[in-house]
Amino acid sequence: MTTAISPSSSTSNGVETMKLNKHDVFPKKGSSCKQTLGKNIAMGHKNKTCGTLDRVSLVLSHWDSIDETVKYDGPLSLQDSYRGTIDRMENTSSSRPQSQVSGHVSEASTSNKAPNTSPLPHAAQQNRTMSTQSLNKHDYSTAGQVNGKVEDGDLKFERLKDLPEEALLPKVQELTAYLQRMEEYHRGDGMRVQKMLGDMYWDYTSLRETIGDALAKEGYAGASMKMLKTLNSIGIFKNDDVWFPTYYAYNTLWNFSDASSKLAQSLAENDAVRLLTLNCGHKPYLSxxxxxxxxxxxxxSLSILHNIAKNPSVKHLFEENKTSETIMPFIQSEDEMLKILAMLTLAYIVDEEDNSKLIDDTGVIRCVVNWIDKALDQQRRRYKGFTPTELTEGLDKLAVNDKNKMKIIEEGALPLFIKMLQSEDVHEQSACARCIWTLSFDKDARKKIIEYPELVQTLEKFSDSANKNLQKNTSGALWILNGENEASKAATRPKSAAASRTKGHIFLSYSWSDKEIAYQIRDRLRAEGYALWIDVERMGGSTLEAMADGIENSAVVLVCMSEKYKQSPNCRTEGEYTFQLRKEYIPLMMQKKYRPDGWLGAILGAKLYFDFSGKYPLEKSFQGLLKELRGRGQVTPGNTPTGGDMDGIPMTTSYLEPRTNTKYYKDSTDGPPLIQSSSTSNHASPSTPSHHHTVNNNILNMGQEEVAKWLRSIKLNECIPTFNQFDGKLLLQLRDMRQEAPEFFYQCLEKKLNMSLIEILKFTKALEELH
Structure with a gap:
């Protein structure tokens, strides 16, 4: 993401008190210095007309990628009466006019006037009743000494530059602890602490993620949210004493939530999604x-929401706070920055159905592809602050939805991908290769990609790259493009010695972000005498062949479901290969409040899954898993439970139907209810549908028109022409073929009837339930 502020390297990063006379702040009417005063202040020049600056250092600046200039960017004083660089001064000396010190905004300043109301006006318990006089009594001239050494108890307010890492992290801990102890933030210290932490982002560029992770660990997110809610209760635009600490808090959160996914997640867990969503929908702000x-x-607010949204495990918080509805209007904004931020954030947080509507209504794919093109043409490879890597990562999330894949290609993404792959930036190359991998799961997209031989040849060049991410993503893309995931390749692929030794094992398919829970399951299963095939160092490169061996020779596959699993092309490769080989698999839920959709939801169908998200005790879920395994993959006897019922075991049957079709069965124990969709209530076992059907006259009496209606009812309208000669009797024969010759059945659907994987999954499930 584009970052908030970057200090210029040409001058000191410090912010010192600037001494000006009255005419520096309010030039006489008709004075010609109005347009040049800001420039003179920034450069430290003397100006005879406007007065003399006793001491000037650079305020704050950032690199503006729109016109490739350094712009001065600090909090705009609420009391300044005209625009210019002086508007960006952090403070003026106590010699400014009393009308300013009192917080009064003159009529001349109405163009910059901000609303004095904030969302969450009573959110903080630390809200104090403060008179305007007490707020204004504080002289902010000491704020310029942030870069000096101002003692406050045991804490020194100083520029923390050139410290070794072992000394830096204790400083992070010290400053965070100080912020946590604070009760009031408008007296100056709140701003100083936030600015000291914010300066670290620029002073220690190679340690940004480390510092952000340390901030998350020490509780900085909670302390900052408490601070912002407290300042909100006063009104962040009440006066400079409140606005400046608010500004630096947002600035530091913006930068470090981009650098550290742990801090972004910690913010979500500390109510940031609610506050930031309220900001984006606050009518006084919008007006x-x-x-x-x-x-x-x-x-x-939008930028931090975007950074948080990259963490799939907190997706439910956006739904609970109706974030998508709140930020959707920004898509129609004339401001391109707000528009693209809203689009990319929505790409992460909406479900597949809403995602399709977002694409159809807003042209988001065209916009993102266009921005990638513009960023690639810029000398510094940025457009509106976004790099091609960041924009391609957003495009990759949109590509997870199969309906978007061809739209991305049709908007002209592939020629841009060639440019990115041919760049010298390994991050660009890796993000591009991952997006191609994601696109390749669609057969039509695959054909289009193969039509660009230069693109495929460049991918092949990187398949043995020294960079692990690049090598993994290019190898994965080539694996799908070359059809290695097809079941027909399994018979001809050479078997490894490891696969031969471990035939009949359990294959554990999981996302790297869920590794801690996956490892607990692994350890417990091994203790019970099961043989496991688990990727400890993530799949990629030659390990794709190892993955194929592992699945082909497994007795059962455990699919660890989460939003991250769904978004990962590597996990989709494993999941779809499991389905292609028609391997037995058991779904495990790894994320609270997650409901699989898209390709993962289609594979899951109506199968039973066991909840390892932390909602229930792990041991109770594990006992249910042992019963479901029924010894499959067990090498040595253990204490595996056999027979009996499943009372008290947290297991759930997934469903794609509306919740109104769901029946609930309460345990005889205090465990969670067993949930089973009505479409599976007649199955012989919770996880394995019975193949013994009672055929009634309904299916036998179906004509071609009834078959077409049935296909519409299961949302396979596009398959109606393919089945135009089918009646009920032929459907019945097709279902019998699935039982008697399953391999030929699936080959017919894919090769003869030209159905995609998602269509095959939907059709097979509906055919199984047709009576």
């Missing part, structure tokens, strides 16, 4: 969006 400060709050 004053042209104010620089209000615009900054909205831009920072």
């Amino acid at each position: 004053a969006i042209h104010s620089k400060n209000v615009y900054y709050v909205l831009k920072a």
Whole structure:
């Protein structure tokens, strides 16, 4: 993501008190210095007309990628009466006019006036009743000493530059602890602490993620949310004493939540999604969006939401706070920055059905592809602050939805991918290869990609790259493009010695982000005498062949479901290969409040899954898993439970039907209810549908028109022409073929009837339930 502020390297990063006379702040009417005053302040020049600056250092600046200039970017003082660089000064000395010190905004400043109301006005328990006089009594001139050494108890407010890592992280801990102890933040210390932490982002560029992770560990997210809610209760635009610490808090959160996914997740867990969503929907802010400060709050809020949204495990928080509905209007904004932030955030947080609507209604794919093109043409490979890597990562998330894959290609993404692969930036190359891998799961997209031989040849060049991510993503893309995931390749692929030795094992398919729970399951199964095939160092490169061996020779596959699993092309490769080989598999839920959709939901169908998300005790879920395994993959006898019922075991039958079709069966124990969709209630076992059907006259009496209606009812309208000669009797024969010759059945659907994997899954499930 684009970052909030970057200090210029040409001058000191410090912010010192600037001494100006009255005419520096309010030039006489008709004075010609109005347009040049800001420039002179920034450069430290003397100006005879406007007065003399006793001491000037650079305020704050960032690199503006729109016009490739350094722009001065600090909190706009609520009391400044005109625009220019002076608007960006952090403070002026106590010699400014009393009307400013009192927080009064003159009529001349109405163009920059911000609303004095905030969302969550009573959110913080630390809300104090403060008179305007007590707020204004504080002289902010000491704020310029952030870069000096101001003692406050045991804490020194100083620039923490050039410290070794072993000394830096204790400072992070110290500053965070100080922030946690604070009760009031508008007296100056709140701003100082946030700015000291924020400066670390620029002073230690190679340690940004490390610092962000340390902030998450020490509780910085909770302390900052408490701070922002407290300042909200006062009104962040009440005066500079409140606005400045608010600004630096957002600035630091924006930058480090981009650098550290752990901090982004910690923010979500500390109510940040709710506050930031309220910011984006706050009517006084929206009506004053042209104010620089209000615009900054909205831009920072959307940016932090975008950073948080990259963590799939907190997706449910966006749904609970109706974030998608709140930020959707920004897609129609004339401001491209807000528009693209909203689009990319929505790409992460909406489900597949809403994702399709988002694409159809907003043209988001065209916009993102266009921005990638513009970023590639820029000398610094950025457009509106976004790099091609960041934009391609957003495109990859959109590509997870199969309906979007061809749209991405049709908008002209593939020629841009060739440019990215031919760049010298390994991050660009890796993000591009991953997106191609994701696109390749669609057969039509595969054909289009193969039509670009230069693209495929470049991927082949990187298949043995020294960079692990690049090598994994290019090898994965080539694996799918070359058809290695097809069942027909399994018979001809050479078997490894390891596969021969471990035939009949359990294959554990999981996302790297769920590895801790996966390892607990692995250890417990091994203790019970089961042989497991588990990827400890992530799949990639030659290990794709190892993955294929592992699945081909397994007795059963455990599919560890989560949003991250669904989004991972590597996990999809494993999941679809399991399905292609028609291997027995047991789904395990790894994420709370997650409901699989898209390709993962289609594979899951109506199978029973066991909940390892932490909602229930792990041991109770594990006992249910042992019963379901029924000894498959067990090498040595253990204490595996056999027979008996499943009372008290947290198991759930997935469903794609509406919740109203669901029947609930309460345990005889205090365990969670067993949930089973009505479509599976007649199955012989919870996990394995019975193949013994009672055929009634309904299916036998179906004509071609009834078959077409049935296909519409299961949302396979596109398959109606393919089945135009089928009646009920032929459907019945097709179902019998599935039982008697399953391999030929699936080959017919794919090769003869030209059905995609998702269509095959939907059709097979519906055919099984047709009576």
